[in-house]
Amino acid sequence: MSELNKVPLAAELLAEGKSFDVLFWVGCAGSFDERVKSVTRSFVKILNHLNISYAVLGTEESCTGDPAKRAGNEFLFQMQAMSNIQVLNGYGVKRIVTTCPHCFNTLKNEYPSLGGNYELVHHSTFLQELIDTGQLKMKESGSFKGQKITYHDSCYLGRANGVYEAPRKVLEVLDADLVEMKRCKTKGLCCGAGGGQMFKEPEKGTKDINVERTEEAIATGATVIAAACPFCMTMLTDGVKNKEKESTIKVYDLAELIAQNEGL
Amino acid sequence: MHIVPQLIFAVLLALAGYCILRSISRIRFNILLGKSYEPSSSIPDRWVNMTLTALGQRKMFKKPLPAILHLFVYLGFLIVNAEMLEIALDGLLGTHRLFAAPLGSFYTFIINVFEFFAVAVIVACAIFLVRRNLVHLKRFTGKEMTKWPTLDANLILIIEIVLMMAFLTMNASDQLLQGQNEHYKATGSFAFSGLLMPLFSGLSASSLLVLERSAWWIHIIGVMIFANYVFYNSKHLHIFFAFLNTYYARLIPQGEIDNMASVTKEVQLMLGLTPTDNTPTDPAAPMRFGAKDVQDLTWKNLMDAYSCTECGRCTEQCPANITGKLLSPRKIMMDTRDRLEEVGNNIRQHGADHQDNKSLFDYISDEEILACTTCNACVEACPVQISPVEIIVQMRRYRVMEESKAPGSWNAMFSNIENNQAPWKFSPADRFNWADKL
The missing domain is CATH 1.10.1060 (Fumarate Reductase Iron-sulfur Protein; Chain B, domain 2)
Incomplete structure (x- = not known):
């Protein structure tokens, strides 16, 4: 970790008597999944680049319990939730930004009644705010200028919480050619990973959901599929591989697109 | 002598009402077998949601063609049923078109509006029947769409067409009888049932009387049977539950699952x-x-x-x-x-x-x-x-x-x-x- 790209830990800041404005909740995929770790690093680069006052929990972070809850294990979910709430409240966290819509949904909607009340922002909205306030300025001729990009709505961001515009606004500043899939926004088709599906084989069917969705994305003619969720990222990347298109079509997270465009 | 049809009507109405109440009480009993549920949203928010979603058909308009057809059937149901008040009173009091004289030309206008919607319902239901049975839209199939649900859907559409046809036939024969039978007072002309008049114009006054009375009875008994059918165990219960269900809907982010x-x-x-x-x-x-x-x-x-x-x-x-x-x-x-x-x-x-x-x-x-x-x-x-x-x-x-x-x-x-x-x-x-x- 270079000094320039130092990631502030909440525990260290507290020890130094410093505070932070927003906590970056990395999530399990963002911490462990090889592909998704790059999204985490891209987002941190943006935060550092703009001198945002933030912190991460590091090894003190733990699964929000989302997959357990949706698979039916409410005990495990509430165990996770209550221990996380103890940690978050211990640091006096008020605002949380996360790159994972599943963490976002759980922290935002399911933690309050268990004693965890925070203002939740998904990184798409966070980036949009940085663009709107002029903190994040786009380069004139970025690397995605004129490229066809299609955005895949994450269920837990879109339908679950009504965030449809922020990710699209973020993509607009790339000056790319934004194309929509037939099923988008409220009608967006799931990538197939939600509700615990990420952690088991799919039931018997005629096709895998991620392949169905990837085919739809490919049909737009886009060279970049933009995702805003680590699970969607995995599912769509697998889908592109399944269709043997990995040399021509890339799946990127919004944070990666912005970081690349900024040359970070 | 005149009291007999009135008595028959009163008995049928009471019987239909009683059977519907029994069905409602059965359904209420069943629903209350469930565990407690408290909608978290405020009462004004719930009214707004019900008004937009059930009354205003907000979500239906994601599919414009069925939404417009459905809107006609829905408005037809609400509007044409207003005529039920007159029919019920006529049946009970032994009168004929009780509101025609006091309302005058406004009565003619209202019946014309009813007739417009009756025709719209017939057209929409016919298109729905074609969509279900000839076009074979995918969403009307599936392994859960077994014999009964398929029949239920078709029966509802057919009954609605029959009821509206009876209503129009009744009005057409009524107009032909005006001037031939002193019991049938002038109502002004009805635009849509007027188109059916040539079909019946060759009939004698007594045949017309039979036709008018039959259509009247088929319409009202049909309505009673249909209402009972709906409340007994039909998917058509949505005409009633759409309102209750949206009133009690969870108005929280869809992604939220309750904490036990x-x-x-x-x-x-x-x-x-x-x-x-x-x-x-x-x-x-x-x-x-x-x-x-x-x-x-x-x-x-x-x-x-x-x-x-x-x-x-x-x-x-x-x-x-x-x-x-x-x-x-x-x-x-x-x-x-x-x-x-x-x-x-x-x-x-x-x-x-x-x-x-x-x-x-x-x-x-x-x-x-x-x-x-x-x-x-x-x-x-x-x-x-x-x-x-x-x-x-x-x-x-x-x-x-x-x-x-x-x-x-x-x-x-x-x-x-x-x-x-x-x-x-x-x-x-x-x-x-x-x-x-x-």
Whole structure:
């Protein structure tokens, strides 16, 4: 970790008597999944680049319990939730930004009644705010200028919480050619990973959901599929591989697109 | 002599009313077999939601063509039924077109409006019949669309056409009788039934009288039978439940799944925290996690089941169903309703403790509930805000927490979260290693 790209830990800041404005909740995929770790690093680069006052929990972070809850294990979910709430409240966290819509949904909607009340922002909205306030300025001729990009709505961001515009606004500043899939926004088709599906084989069917969705994305003619969720990222990347298109079509997270465009 | 039809009418009306009330009380009993549910939103918000979603058909307009056709049938139902007031009063008092004289030319105008909607209903229902039976739209098929649901859908459309035809025939023959029979007073001309008049103009005054009376009786008895049919056990109950169901809808983000209060207390005690809810739990009260049967669901879930009109918009959007999995959200709702009817009948016939050794799992399989991605596409698609996802999650809870019966890979995920604080088997000590490569 270079000094320039130092990631502030909440525990260290507290020890130094410093505070932070927003906590970056990395999530399990963002911490462990090889592909998704790059999204985490891209987002941190943006935060550092703009001198945002933030912190991460590091090894003190733990699964929000989302997959357990949706698979039916409410005990495990509430165990996770209550221990996380103890940690978050211990640091006096008020605002949380996360790159994972599943963490976002759980922290935002399911933690309050268990004693965890925070203002939740998904990184798409966070980036949009940085663009709107002029903190994040786009380069004139970025690397995605004129490229066809299609955005895949994450269920837990879109339908679950009504965030449809922020990710699209973020993509607009790339000056790319934004194309929509037939099923988008409220009608967006799931990538197939939600509700615990990420952690088991799919039931018997005629096709895998991620392949169905990837085919739809490919049909737009886009060279970049933009995702805003680590699970969607995995599912769509697998889908592109399944269709043997990995040399021509890339799946990127919004944070990666912005970081690349900024040359970070 | 004149009193006989009046008496017959009064008896039929009372009988129809009584049977409908019995059906309503049966359905109410069944719904109240569910567990408590408290809508979290404020009463004004609920009224606004009901007005926009049920009255205003907000979600229907995602599909413009069926929405417009449905709007005509819906408005036709509301508007043409206003004529029922006059028909009922005529029937009871032995009068004929009671409102014609006092309303004068306004009466002619109103009947013309009714006739416009009657024609619109006939046209819309005919198109619906074609869409169901000739075009074979995918969402009207599926393994849950067995013989009865298919027949139910067609019967509703056919009965509506017959009722509207009777209404128009009645008006046409009435106009022909005006001037021939002193009992039939001038009403002004009716534009739509007027088009049928040439069909009957060759008939004698007495034949016309028979035709007019038959149409009148077929219409009113048809309405009584149809109302009973709807409340007995038809998918058409949505005309009533759409309003109740949207009024009681959960107006919270769709992604939110309720936290089980019964679990919260136990977890707080396990973690050495002071329970926020200090009411002592009754050790004698049977406790069940999740849903094994319909009584374990909330009454709102059960009302959802009665509100479903089997349109299939949910199943059409379901990613699992689209990719050939067994899961169909519509089937979840239809199965819940069928099982609820069965449980309700058992309780009424054999008492509250009756066990038939069956459960909701005899209707809905594990394969179905396991295939859900909780993406909420079905919830978003439903015009009356039904949630199949809530029932699926409740059934998963039963399997996982009561029976420890989850797929092996889910059990591995659970133990990873428990032991490694992540759903994958990584060391929690490595959680911050991503920052090393910056």
